[in-house]
Amino acid sequence: MPSGGLDLASATDQEVVVLARHGQQAAYRELVRRYERPIFALVFRMVRDRELAEDLAQETFVKALNAIESYRPEFKFSSWIFKIANNAAIDHLRRRELDTLSLDGSPHAETPEAIEATALQIGDRQETALEEVEARELGGEIEAAIARLRPEYRSCILLRHVEGRPYEEIADILGLPLGTVKTYIHRARNELRELLAHLKE
Amino acid sequence: MTGRSLTHLSLDDLDAWLAGQLGPTGHAHLDGCAECRELANTERILVNHLAALQVLAPAPGFADRVMASVAIPDPFALRSMESARRRLFTSRRSVAIAAMLALAVAASMAASVVWSLGHRQMIAELGSWISGSAADWAWIGLRGAVSSVMEQPWYGGLRGLAGSPAQIAVASAVASLTYLSGVLALRKLMTLPTGPVSHASA
Numbered sequence: 001m002p003s004g005g006l007d008l009a010s011a012t013d014q015e016v017v018v019l020a021r022h023g024q025q026a027a028y029r030e031l032v033r034r035y036e037r038p039i040f041a042l043v044f045r046m047v048r049d050r051e052l053a054e055d056l057a058q059e060t061f062v063k064a065l066n067a068i069e070s071y072r073p074e075f076k077f078s079s080w081i082f083k084i085a086n087n088a089a090i091d092h093l094r095r096r097e098l099d100t101l102s103l104d105g106s107p108h109a110e111t112p113e114a115i116e117a118t119a120l121q122i123g124d125r126q127e128t129a130l131e132e133v134e135a136r137e138l139g140g141e142i143e144a145a146i147a148r149l150r151p152e153y154r155s156c157i158l159l160r161h162v163e164g165r166p167y168e169e170i171a172d173i174l175g176l177p178l179g180t181v182k183t184y185i186h187r188a189r190n191e192l193r194e195l196l197a198h199l200k201e
Numbered sequence: 202m203t204g205r206s207l208t209h210l211s212l213d214d215l216d217a218w219l220a221g222q223l224g225p226t227g228h229a230h231l232d233g234c235a236e237c238r239e240l241a242n243t244e245r246i247l248v249n250h251l252a253a254l255q256v257l258a259p260a261p262g263f264a265d266r267v268m269a270s271v272a273i274p275d276p277f278a279l280r281s282m283e284s285a286r287r288r289l290f291t292s293r294r295s296v297a298i299a300a301m302l303a304l305a306v307a308a309s310m311a312a313s314v315v316w317s318l319g320h321r322q323m324i325a326e327l328g329s330w331i332s333g334s335a336a337d338w339a340w341i342g343l344r345g346a347v348s349s350v351m352e353q354p355w356y357g358g359l360r361g362l363a364g365s366p367a368q369i370a371v372a373s374a375v376a377s378l379t380y381l382s383g384v385l386a387l388r389k390l391m392t393l394p395t396g397p398v399s400h401a402s403a
Contacts, residue, residue, distance in 0.1 A: 032267050054259050139253075186212040
């Protein structure tokens with residue numbers, strides 16, 4: 001099925017999924033393009049290891065795209081793929097506990113090359129050098145505080161305030177009642193406020 | 202938000218305030234309650250910082266690696282299946298015919314299995330007769346082919362070529378050269394053109 005003149009970049013997720021279901025490679029690539037950053041960011045902030053986050057993000061996409069036929073269009077595609085990514089991250093955290101955050105590379109990196117290779121790649125935001133250093137320091141404090149939250153709180157706070165997902169969608173992604181999601185987010189914010197209280201001074 | 206001026210803002214109220222949807226009673230409470238005002242401001246700062254966290258990106262080539270691991274269905278096969286499905290389900294009559302055909306195939310397969318189970322001895326005998334006959338026929342065929350070759354007028358000359366080692370070597374070299382020239386000619390014929398094709402830009 002040709003795209004019928006449909007501009008993939010401006011098409012809705014549902015339209016792109018329909019084209020993917022008809023075997024259009026460009027539609028698959030468009031779905032990856034749209035979600036590679038948010039999915040990677042969510043998984044990275046959950047597991048705190050760049051290499052592992054890439055593997056889990058790749059696993060998420062491969063799982064989702066290979067099962068595109070089983071996706072039900074009455075739900076949002078973003079909810080579906082975030083759910084797969086969150087499950088992959090939570091499954092991993094259940095198997096293995098990580099408690100150190102490194103913005104400069106994987107905690108498992110032992111050589112300078114490995115540290116550089118696993119260092120975070122920051123997206124393309126335009127900032128001056130000073131702003132970048134300040135943002136990096138503050139961002140590092142916030143990232144560290146997020147990393148100390150319980151995994152369920154972490155998922156909720158990341159989806160709500162970093163990815164900007166509405167409460168209902170978060171409940172759908174995490175398979176939790178709406179009230180529980182709200183409670184988790186409020187508790188997470190309280191904990192973050194306490195963890196970041198020293199920054200006020 | 203009614204009658205809330207004496208009680209502190211709830212968590213839902215704070216969310217409403219962050220989203221700019223807090224009612225007038227809530228605002229009135231905020232104006233008069235320093236504790237809630239400080240909490241609300243801290244929440245806003247925290248939420249703003251969270252929203253401004255660095256955009257993280259996977260390493261370059263991530264999309265390519267994903268695409269290499271995804272099994273994309275063949276559009277031609279999908280179209281063929283879709284068109285066959287559409288043709289099949291256009292009317293009740295075509296559905297009925299397809300169902301009857303499927304039933305006939307299933308029934309004949311079942312009958313075949315039942316018959317085979319009931320005539321195992323006969324099938325075994327038939328199998329051994331066929332294998333014995335096949336060997337006989339193969340031997341007869343081979344003998345016939347060899348006799349036919351030996352009766353050809355060029356057979357004497359061919360046999361003469363194998364008369365000495367030097368003649369065998371010359372004949373092998375000529376045959377190998379002919380084979381190699383044939384392969385090279387085929388490769389040249391099958392190579393795609395690399396230069397611009399005059400009518401391609403039209």
